[in-house]
Amino acid sequence: MLSRLPKATVAAASDDDGGKKPENVKGSVSLMKKNALDLKDLGASFLDDVDELLGNKVSLQLISAENGDAANGFRGKVGKPAYLQNWSFTGISPVAGESEFSVDFDWDEEIGKPGAVLIRNYHHSEFYLKSITLENVPAHGRIHFVCNSWVYPDHKYENPRLFFSNETYLPHEMPEALRKYREEELNALRGSGKRELQEWDRVYDYAYYNDLGDPDKGPEYARPVLGGSARYPYPRRGRTSRPPTNSDPNTESRLPLPKVFDIYVPRDERFGRLKFSDFLSYFIKSGVQSIPPELKDITGRKDNEFESFEDVLDLYYGGIKIPHSTLLDNIVNNIPLELLKQIFQTDGEQLLKFPVPEVIQENLSAWRTDEEFAREMLAGVNPVIIRLLEEFPPTSKLNPTIYGNQNSVIAKEHLEHNLEGLSIGKALETNRLFILDHHDTLMPYLRKINSTSTKIYASRTVLFLRGDGTLKPLAIELSLPHANGDQYGAVSKVYTPAQNGVEGSIWLLAKTYVAVNDAGVHELITHWLKTHATIEPFVIATNRQLSVVHPVYKLLHPHFRDTMYINAMARSILINAGGLLEFTVYPSKYSMEMSSAIYKDWNFLDQALPTDLKKRGLAVDDKDSPTGLRLLIEDYPYAVDGLEIWFAIEQWVRDYCSFYYKNDEMIQRDPELQGWWKEVREEGHGDKKDEPWWPNMKSREDLIHSCTIIIWLASALHAATNFGQYPYAGYPPNRPTITRTFMPDKGTPEYAELVSNPEKVYFKTITARLQTVIGIALIEILSRHSSDEVYLGQRDTPEWTSDETPLAAFKEFGNRLSGIEEKIMQMNNDKRFKNRVGPVNMPYTLLYPTSEVGITGRGIPNSIAI
Missing domain, CATH: 4.10.375.10 (Lipoxygenase-1; Domain 2)
Known part of the structure; x- marks a missing residue:
């Protein structure tokens, strides 16, 4: 086995040139030296220069894609070592610290077409290898290798580092000379599952x-x-x-x-x-x-x-x-x-x-209006909870033998005077009533949460779709567990809109309790669980089971960038015991436990945007619509823009997958693809492995739909629920994260204080100063685009594949997204669509595909990278 041969043997593997004078193949290598990247090790450059003087260089060897070596198990023949030239004298360019090096390979005709490169780093320090390009390879011309990987000193590895050219191969199409290398590379990424992992390891487990x-x-x-x-x-x-x-x-x-x-x-x-x-x-x-x-x-x-x-x-x-x-x-x-x-x-x-x-740049008080409160359910940072109210009064799905009667006590008397002349029955029949329902999610945890300094309610908010397309909140129900035990059901009170006096102050507090509930559900469930946490198993399985030359790997890999690291950081300082999220969001120590309870009902197929909208009753099938769907709230910015993005992704995935898989049989006979999907279900989402809703991965439609969902979650859904955090919640009264007192009751000192000093009572209720400052600091960074962001429809390298048809399809995908950007801007300027801007005069741009650096409230990065 070549990878385990002594270095001298590897170096000599192609010494015999048959007496022919070898041709010279010139190559260029793009990399970033450690000293340009690591602020803690600025001495790396000096030590690496010393290695160069001692003859410890960076070597590269070409591997044949055409001719096997019988002495090496018929793996592709390995060429002589070539070395990076002028390491000590090659400066760093101002563009991301890149350095360009030359390398000359002695050409061996028995190599034929190179399909891979072996690299050994004999320096003291690691470097980041971006790409290798061979020019004028005899009979083959230019060959490019996309690397994008850290290469540590050779002694850190059991096997030398190997990089394939940018050809794309299904497993059965891989040249025979390269198949063992492909298998060995995947085995290295899977690891043994035993030893402690070190920073230079490449193990996904x-x-x-x-x-x-x-x-x-x-x-x-x-x-x-x-x-x-x-x-x-x-x-x-x-x-x-x-x-x-x-x-x-x-x-x-x-x-x-x-x-x-x-x-x-x-x-x-x-x-x-x-x-x-x-x-x-x-x-x-x-x-x-x-x-x-x-x-x-x-x-x-x-x-x-x-x-x-x-x-x-x-x-x-x-x-x-x-x-x-x-x-x-x-x-x-x-x-x-x-x-x-x-x-x-x-x-x-x-x-x-x-x-x-x-949210306060144009108007300091517009956030307090009922219209803005409702609009943010359609165009805010958590626009994925609101649903059609299909029965009245609302009912609970909690087990009545455990939780008693949890059904709503909202009555028609609370609503009918605000229905533009409609009865409750007619409003239901015409799909004019909607609900923001946080009751069943929170009720099982209220006793635990309220045993701390936090004081929250389970809430239901009923809204009416007015003739002008905007939503009007009609009633808010706040509920607590019965004092005598859960089995006695909920104790609930209903609040209705008021603008002035103490009733207006009480209505503002009622909306505040709802906003707090929504903030916690957003952060723990919509944002963390349904994007960050559920995507990580796909990242791991993709790297373990799909070779870097597999077409599905190349399709999905950009959508996994930085996700494992940001999730690891979250476990270290954000969602851990005593971490920032527990400190700033109301579920506190029960935060992650509560998200686990919600994961019990997680369904992969329900994450598709069209399915989600239909399940929430906000869209119905419509064969006359270009999308096949009709929205029940026409001016629903998240859904309108989201469907444009969804179908653009789906078309791109369809074009791409159809190029490599000509029929369903090819899907079924792809061992890497089948191993990937099996591992996603049985390992990555192992607690869901027996669910019947998993696609069988037996057809192209299974693959197209599954990949579309993955890309949607990692890009557009995350963008829609992350990058608006500071624009909307950076002003804490609009979306506070904690309430510390219950609603004042008539006849109490707290109620008297509400009458005399409502502003003081309001701020005694919501998040305290310290937690507010830390929470704002947190979402300021989470909402910020970095200067190295790569957005949907973009790639960090133009030569990610050598196949022209996928490259053309990807260009068309980018063109479609550009058209969507223009359409979003046009709709935001159309006065008919009141929900796109609202009283705060804040255009909905969270699904606008591109962005500048910083907090912009727009832009869809390829991946969950923050």
Whole structure:
């Protein structure tokens, strides 16, 4: 086996040139030196230069795609080593730190067409290899190799690194000389499943979410293991192989705070330098989980409360000075000055001065209107919950033997005077009633959540579709568990709209409880669970089962960029016990447990946008429509733009897959594809493996539909539910994340205070100052596009395949997306569509495909990269 032969044997594998004078094949290599990428190891360049002087260079060997070597198990013949030239004298270009090197290969006719390259790095340091290009290969011309991978010193690997050319092959089409290499490369990526993984490893493997808790820190930091049980089902995450905690052998130990950025993911899944700079700013600004006690001095007030709306506005127009902190000082002192300026865009006097959120840029009070409250259910950051109300009063699906009667107490008397002359029955019949229902999701957790300092309700909000196409909230029902036990059902109260006096203050509070519920469901379920968590198993399975030359790998790989690393960071400082999400969002320590409960009902096929819309009653089949669907709310910006994007993705996937798979039999006979889909179901989403709804992957339609769903989740759905976080929720009164008191009852001191000072009661109810500051800092970074973003319809390299038909189809996909951009802008300027802009004068652009750098409220990156 070539990969295990002594280096001298490998180097000599093609020494015999038959007496012919070898031709010279020139190549160019594009890479990024470590010193251009790693702020902590600026001495790498010097050590690598020393290696060059000692003869320890970077070697490359061509591997034949045509001719096997009998002495090496008939694997493709390996050429003589060639070496990168002038390493020490090749400068770094200003474009992303790239360096271009020349390399000359002695040509051997027995090599024929090169199909792969072996690379050995004999330097001290790793480098990031972008591409290799061969010019004027005899009888074959130009051959390009897309690499995009870290190459560590050779002694770190059991086998030398290998890169295939940009040809695309189904398994049965792979040249015979390259098949063993293909198999060995996949085996290397799967790993043994045993040893502890190191930073240079390239192993993709599965684990449960058993690293959220930190029981060694104290019992209050213990958390259940998510995944692998009927009680707590969950998607799998990437294996990190850390040892168990001392307190609980089922819980994986955690990295100390300074080491969190070094959490294991396969090295090629980690952020690049530009993305890391952006994320580092989030780490510092948000203060990480051990900072909050030190940041309490930020407020300058012992009660830690906002006192007025003007007080909140100071976050944007005044700024907050961060107090001295040993941890913050240690972080900041290890960052070069230029990077610090880049992170904060400040002179250092005020590290926390937030940009003005878009929701208040045009009007400081429009967010309070009922119309805006309802519009954001269709065009806000969580536009995927609202559904058609099909029965009245609304009913619950909770088990009545456990939870008693949980059906709604909203009565027709609450609604009929606001139905433009319609009866309840006629409004239902004409599809004019809708509901934002957070009742069944939250009721099972209310006792736990409300045992903490948080005080929330389960909520139902009923809305009416008015003649002008906008929604009007008619009633809000707030419910608590019965004091005598769950089996006695819910205790509920209904609130109806009011604008003035104490009733107006109560109505604002009722809307606030709903907004808080929606914020938590959005962050934990819509955003985290249904994009981040459910996509990671597809990332792992794709790398384990599909070769880099497989067409489905090439189709999906751009949509997995950075996902494993951002998820690993989330487990380290965001969704972990005592992390930022527990600190800033109302479910607190029950956050991830609650998302596990929702995963019990997760269905892969339901994630398709058309299916989701129909399931929520917001779309019906319509054979006369170009999309085959008719929306029941015509002016539903998320659905209107989303369907345009969905069908553009679907057409691209159809064109692509149809080029490689001419019929269903080819799908069934592709062992890599079948192994991939089996592993997704049985390992990656192993707690769902017996569900009947999984596609069988026996036809092209199965493949097209499945890949369309995956790309939709990783790109458009994530964009629609992530990049609007700061524009909408950066102003906390619009989307607070915690309520700390219950609704005041008549006759109580709290009610009297509401009458005399409603603003003070409002701010005593919603998120406190400290949590607000940290929460805003968090979503500011999560909502920001980095300067190295790659958007839907784009690739980071134009030569990702050598096949012209897929390249032409991809270009057409990009053209369709450009047309969608123009259409979105036209609709946003059309005064007929009131829901696209709303009272806050904030156009809906979250599904606009492209964006500039920063917080823009637009842009669909290819992947879940933040």
